[in-house]
Amino acid sequence: MDVAYFVARRKAKGYSQAALAAGICTQSTLSKFETNYQIPSLPILRQLCARLDLTLDDLDAQQRQSKAAAQQLTQAEEALMVEDYPAVQKSLAHLTVEQLPTLALQMQYHYLNGLWLTLTNGNPTAALFSFTQILDQLDEAHTTQFTTLAYLGEGILYARQNELTQAEFFLTKVKQALSTALTTVVAPGLAQARLLTMMYYLAEDYYLRDDFTQSQHYVSLGL
Numbered sequence: 001m002d003v004a005y006f007v008a009r010r011k012a013k014g015y016s017q018a019a020l021a022a023g024i025c026t027q028s029t030l031s032k033f034e035t036n037y038q039i040p041s042l043p044i045l046r047q048l049c050a051r052l053d054l055t056l057d058d059l060d061a062q063q064r065q066s067k068a069a070a071q072q073l074t075q076a077e078e079a080l081m082v083e084d085y086p087a088v089q090k091s092l093a094h095l096t097v098e099q100l101p102t103l104a105l106q107m108q109y110h111y112l113n114g115l116w117l118t119l120t121n122g123n124p125t126a127a128l129f130s131f132t133q134i135l136d137q138l139d140e141a142h143t144t145q146f147t148t149l150a151y152l153g154e155g156i157l158y159a160r161q162n163e164l165t166q167a168e169f170f171l172t173k174v175k176q177a178l179s180t181a182l183t184t185v186v187a188p189g190l191a192q193a194r195l196l197t198m199m200y201y202l203a204e205d206y207y208l209r210d211d212f213t214q215s216q217h218y219v220s221l222g223l
Contacts, residue, residue, distance in 0.1 A: 002061045007034050009052045024048055066101045073108045077190060080112060080119075081197060088116045107138045107146035111153065118157045127157055145194055148177040152198055159205055171205055174198055182221075196222050 010020055021030040024047045025040060032038040039045065049056060057063040076091035092113055100106045114130030117123060131150040139147050155170035178198050186192045203218035 001037075001039065001059050002064075003034060003037055003059075005061070005064075006049075006052070006054070006059055009054060010034075013052055015052070020048060020051060024051070062101055065099065066105065069095060069100050069105055073105060073112065074190065076112050076116075077108070077193075080116060081193060083119075085116065085120050088112065092116065103138050104144075104146075107134050107144065110134050110138070111146050111149045114150070115153045115156070118153055118160065121160075124157055124161065128154065131157075145181075145191060148174055148181075148198065149194060151177070152201060155205070156201055159208070164209075167205070171202065175202065178202070 010017075017030050017034070018027045021027045025044045029040050029044065030048070033040055033045075040048075046056065049058070057067070072091050072095055076088045079085075079087035079091065092109070095109060097106050097109055100109055110130040110133045114127045117127035117130070131153045134146050134150040135142070139150075151170045151173040155167045155174060158164070158167035158170065178195065181195060186195060199218045199222040203215045203222070206212070206215035206218065
């Protein structure tokens with residue numbers, strides 16, 4: 001438990017020990033927690049944290065790191081969706097895969113890094129490596145949405161290199177997964193926005209192939 005973080009938060013909020021403890025516990029109880037790491041009862045600790053606008057998870061350094069990383073990745077993904085590539089680069093620059101404690105965050109990082117490199121004409125080998133990390137390492141069973149997003153990234157990458165057979169191979173996988181996903185209810189948020197991302201790039205791919213009927217189909221589906 002990160003007691004130092006708790007103390008820093010108390011001081012930043014302008015509370016003395018007596019003021020923070022008032023109505024919750026004795027100042028002695030709080031002092032023993034802050035000085036000697038004697039953890040009070042759970043109800044008391046929760047009330048102290050609530051007064052400081054903290055949760056118990058906030059006192060876990062790893063949980064805080066995970067939460068901060070998730071926020072940065074969400075910001076990067078939202079920026080990518082509106083083609084704000086400098087913002088994507090800025091968000092990703094502050095992260096490394098080694099910092100990310102969960103597989104979901106690691107997959108999100110690789111997806112964003114790979115697609116950002118692809119859309120900004122970055123190093124194609126590095127982009128392909130990111131997508132491969134998802135498909136061959138992090139989601140070997142291919143059960144998450146990130147597998148489909150990796151297929152999407154590879155399809156766009158090959159299309160931009162004018163390797164249309166390879167592009168069609170991966171984009172067909174995206175179409176199949178998208179068709180299945182649309183048979184279920186997807187909660188609003190990033191998961192739903194990612195489906196729109198798939199539709200957008202499928203529409204673009206068909207447009208560039210002069211197949212305007214299929215392109216319009218995915219535009220209409222997105223709308």
